[in-house]
Amino acid sequence: MTYREVNILRKSQNKKNIILQEKKKEILKKISKEIPKLFNGKLSYVELGSGAIDKIKLLINKDVKYYVPLDISLDYVRKSVKKLKKQYPKIKIKPKKIDYSKQFKIPNLKETTKVYFFLGSSIGNFYNKEEIKFLKKLRKSISKNNYLFIGVDLIKNKTTLDKAYNDKKGYTAKFSLNLINIINRTQKTNLNIKDFYYHGFYNTKLKCIQGYLVSKVNQNFKIGNKRFFLKKSERILVEISNKFTIQSFTRLVSNTGWTTERVWLDNQKYYSLFLLK
Secondary structure, three states: OOHHHHHHHHHHHHHHOHHHHHHHHHHHHHHHHHHHHHOOOOEEEEEEOOOOOOOHHHHOOOOEEEEEEEEOOHHHHHHHHHHHHHHOOOOEEOOEEOOOOOOOOOOOOOOOEEEEEEOOOHHHHOOOOHHHHHHHHHHHHOOOOOEEEEEEEEOOOHHHHHHHOOOOOOHHHHHHHHHHHHHHHHHOOOOOHHHEEEEEEEEOOOOEEEEEEEEOOOEEEEEOOEEEEEOOOOEEEEEEEEOEOHHHHHHHHHOOOOOEEEEEEOOOOOEEEEEEO
């Protein structure tokens, strides 16, 4: 992905989740006051999917000696950390391009307690028990006696969730429809965005948001040597976003080698942040 494309997608996603972003910040402000009590001595912060690094700023204090932002787009991260370097010149910042869904290694961060952050609610985008595999891989990548903060989107009423994923300004739709551009570029197809619309809804039985691109017309296209035919109103599943309760995520975590140390909630209980060890 190009820097410009990553930036566009992140901006549209952030606007779509503006309420959720505020809830995350509400929790992070609470945690920032508790960080000195939670961890003693020098700290290293390692952030998975750091992006614009806007959330981690709320947690930085004088004890943080290293910050390692990990992201799939190194160009995006390098641009994002420029302001942080000016604001905290004493912190050693070591950005790294990485696919954190796989096992990974980080730079040597001497004589510090390592605290990892996965602050988005991306854990909900895994399915078919891939979230369990992911957390197990993280457990292997993150050595014992280190910590992980992980964000978890909680179950809310269906109306609230449906509105969030079908916002009036269409940010979610733009975010999802951009997949057509990516398919066209990577697979050499000539699909037309105007021939699709986005529809997302909360599946109460599966406890997840399901997002679809729906074909407005009968159409056919070719990928490699295979030809595909889409009927009018036929759907392509492009997003799954699982929602959890505190209890269900705690159970999930217990099967992956982690233990739950603390849980923080916003006032409306829309979002949670787990501290795992």
